Amino acid sequence: MVSQANHGGFRAKMEHYLYSGEKKHVAAGMAIIGVLFGVPWYLMNRGTKHQSHQDYLEKADRARNARLHSAPSK
Secondary structure, eight states, X not given: OOOHHHHHHHHHHXXXXXXXXXHHHHHHHHHHHHHHHHHHHHHHHTTOOOOOHHHHHHHXXXXXXXXXXXXXXX
């Protein structure tokens, strides 16, 4: 069980880091936030090639034409 003295010491240290405004603490906070947002962004965007809207429309037209031409006639 964590004693009250240890919890208060941890809280005091965290408040010092958060509110001190020291350059090293600000830089560390920016790095932590950068990693928190950067890693998920990298994982979501790896292996994908960004396309323009025009490329998307052309691809949709080709897919639509392929479906129409391959549909059986009644």
